[in-house]
Amino acid sequence: MIFLNINNLNVSIEGKKILDDFNLTINQGEVHAIMGPNGCGKSTLANVLAGNEDYKINSGKIIFKDEDLLDLNIEERAKTGLFLAFQYPVEIPGVNITPFLQASINSKLKSENKPELDSLSFAKLLRKKAEELGIDSEMLKRSINTGFSGGEKKRYEILQMSVLNPEFTIFDETDSGLDVDALRIVTEGINRFKNNENSFLIITHYQKLLDYIHPDYVHVMRNGKIVKSGDIMLAAEIERSGYKNL
Ligand SMILES: Nc1ncnc2c1ncn2[C@@H]1O[C@H](COP(=O)(O)OP(=O)(O)O)[C@@H](O)[C@H]1O
Numbered sequence: 001m002i003f004l005n006i007n008n009l010n011v012s013i014e015g016k017k018i019l020d021d022f023n024l025t026i027n028q029g030e031v032h033a034i035m036g037p038n039g040c041g042k043s044t045l046a047n048v049l050a051g052n053e054d055y056k057i058n059s060g061k062i063i064f065k066d067e068d069l070l071d072l073n074i075e076e077r078a079k080t081g082l083f084l085a086f087q088y089p090v091e092i093p094g095v096n097i098t099p100f101l102q103a104s105i106n107s108k109l110k111s112e113n114k115p116e117l118d119s120l121s122f123a124k125l126l127r128k129k130a131e132e133l134g135i136d137s138e139m140l141k142r143s144i145n146t147g148f149s150g151g152e153k154k155r156y157e158i159l160q161m162s163v164l165n166p167e168f169t170i171f172d173e174t175d176s177g178l179d180v181d182a183l184r185i186v187t188e189g190i191n192r193f194k195n196n197e198n199s200f201l202i203i204t205h206y207q208k209l210l211d212y213i214h215p216d217y218v219h220v221m222r223n224g225k226i227v228k229s230g231d232i233m234l235a236a237e238i239e240r241s242g243y244k245n246l
């Protein structure tokens, strides 16, 4: 099975070319990191994978689990096991965490022809996951992200990931503006969650995050394409000398 293969992807927004013959292959169970200067197209990549329709795909292909991802809308993509942790998590006032996550997981189970969870079994699952992640059960009664601190938003993001159990998670700059506590929540959450079956694409500026997560591959992006790939040593090199020599 082809897990994720992005082939010669060209993307533009408002007539401006952003991704330029972009190529990337991720296998099941792998953790990849993408680093790169501001404006090089990292978030564009995440948004295109997630199915944001503001971006124009000029050419290229994205195969995810043997399916042509570009043929699927946002909802269908989520059902294939794709999860995007947003750079700026949205607030959804009036929508409570518990029923929202229950509806989300049931929609996934249904698409997999598996039995849905009733409220009681779901509440049990949610409490167990929250406990594992050190999340106070009071939080589960609140509206999504409304009035959450930066750290709480991160906790919620990780909780949502752990409940929905996606096979592929994209983190976009989850460390921007993260304090030490929030960084720990995110890295511990990812490390607890990762196994041979799920894969990650971690988009970041900072080596610090990668020190905790130990990605299998580190890629450097510039002007809409990957210009160099390596392992964690590449991240250390960037921390020392920046992007200019790559
Ligand atoms: N919605 C948008 N409208 C216009 N230009 C955009 C939009 N989103 C991104 N861009 C432009 O695309 C380029 C890449 O942006 P982005 O993917 O956010 O880069 P990065 O995440 O690497 O900082 C930038 O020049 C940015 O200004």
Ligand SMILES: [Mg+2]
Pocket (backbone or CB within 6 Å): 042, 043, 044, 087, 173
């Ligand atoms: Mg970005």
